[in-house]
Amino acid sequence: DTAVSQTPKYLVTQMGNDKSIKCEQNLGHDTMYWYKQDSKKFLKIMFSYNNKELIINETVPNRFSPKSPDKAHLNLHINSLELGDSAVYFCASSLLGDYNEQFFGPGTRLTVL
C-alpha cells in the first residue's frame, strides 16, 4: 500500500537526452510537489501542482516541465539533460493547506554522464 511512488528509482543517461520521471500518490491528496536534492544534500522545492494546476514554480530552467494528467499523478520531464541535473528528485503530496504535512516518495537518483 505504497503512498507516494516514483519510477524509475535510478536513471542513468547521457548529456543532451530527454527523460521523464513519474510520480503517483494514492492518498487522495490534491497537491503534489517536486523537490531536488543535490550532491551537497540541499533539498529544494521545484514545483507544486494543485488539482492539475501549477501553483509553485521556483527558479527552475524551462528544460524542466512538470505535467499533471490528474491530481494523483505529477510527472517531471527534463529536456536536454546537463551534468548539473544529476541529483535525487523527490516527489511529495499533501492536502492543500500550508499546515498539512507532506508525504514524500522514495526518490529517483538521476545521473547524467
Add this chain to the structure above:
Amino acid sequence: DAKTTQPPSMDCAEGRAANLPCNHSTISGNEYVYWYRQIHSQGPQYIIHGLKNNETNEMASLIITEDRKSSTLILPHATLRDTAVYYCIVRTSRAGTASKLTFGTGTRLQVTL
C-alpha cells in the same frame, strides 16, 4: 520564513532520549515550527509541528520555549532506526495555500549501541 540554526551533528546512545535543539530567534507570531527527518537514501518524513504549545505524538515531543525563539525535538527512546538527518523548519501556515518547505542543513543524529 524565519531562518533556523541547528547543530550539524549529534550522537545518542540507543534507549536514551535524543534532544535536538533548533534556534529560530527571528520567528514571527504566525510562524509554526515543523520537524522532518530524512533517513539515509529515503524521502523526508514528517515528525511533528507546533505553534507555541508543547506537542507530542507517537514519534516525538516538541518543546517550544515561551519566547518561541528556540525549540527542542525529543525522541524519548532513540533506536538505531532513528539515525537520520533532522530538519527544523519555520514557516507561516495559511489555509488554502501550498506548502513550500525550505530545508536547511539539519542535524545528523547518529544513534549508537
